[in-house]
Amino acid sequence: MKYEPLLRFLQARFDAVSIRLSFAEIDEVLGFQLPRSARDHQAWWSNTRQGHSHAAAWLDAGWRTAMLDLPGQRITFVKSSADALSEGPGAPFEREAVVTMKDLSPAALLMIDNHVLEHGGDRASASATLLDELAMGRRKAMLDWFKQALPPTGADSVDLIREDRDAR
Numbered sequence: 001m002k003y004e005p006l007l008r009f010l011q012a013r014f015d016a017v018s019i020r021l022s023f024a025e026i027d028e029v030l031g032f033q034l035p036r037s038a039r040d041h042q043a044w045w046s047n048t049r050q051g052h053s054h055a056a057a058w059l060d061a062g063w064r065t066a067m068l069d070l071p072g073q074r075i076t077f078v079k080s081s082a083d084a085l086s087e088g089p090g091a092p093f094e095r096e097a098v099v100t101m102k103d104l105s106p107a108a109l110l111m112i113d114n115h116v117l118e119h120g121g122d123r124a125s126a127s128a129t130l131l132d133e134l135a136m137g138r139r140k141a142m143l144d145w146f147k148q149a150l151p152p153t154g155a156d157s158v159d160l161i162r163e164d165r166d167a168r
Helices: 004-011 023-030 036-040 055-060 106-119 123-149 157-167
Strands: 018-022 063-069 074-079
Touching: 004 023, 004 055, 018 023, 018 063, 023 074, 055 063, 106 123
Parallel strands: none
Antiparallel strands: 018 074, 063 074
16 A cells, blocks of 8 residues: 555554644655645545545544644644543543534535535545635635725835834
C-alpha cells in the first residue's frame, strides 16, 4: 500500500491522543510528497475510504483527521476511539457533540444523504464536511461584508506598517 509508512507511523504513536503534523513532516514519513490535491482540497483529508484509498492508512491505524489547516499546511490526527477523545485534561476536545439523525430536520437529512451519494462516505463524515463548508461560507460572507462596509483607505499596507512603526 502506497501510504503504509503513514499507517506504521501512526500505529507507533499508541500513547498519543492527537498528533499535529505539517504536510512536510508527512512527506518525510511517506518518503514522497503528498499530491497537490492534498495541499489544495479539504476533501482529500476526509475520513472516508470510498474514493480515498489514502485515508485507509490513518483509519486502519485507528486514527482520524481533524482540524485541517490548508493555508498553514497542517493536519491533526486524533484517535478514533471515543475513550481516547474523552481522556482527562490532555484530551484534544473537552466534549464531542452528539447529534442523532432523529434530531435533524428532513431537509438536513436530505442534504446529508445527497452529499453521501455525490461524494461517498457515511453520514457522519458528510455532516462534518457540510458544517465545515457552511463555516467557510459564513467566514467569506463576513469578510465580503467588511470589504463593502469599510471605506477604502487608499493606503498601502507597507505605508501603514511604517506609520505604525514610526508612531512608537
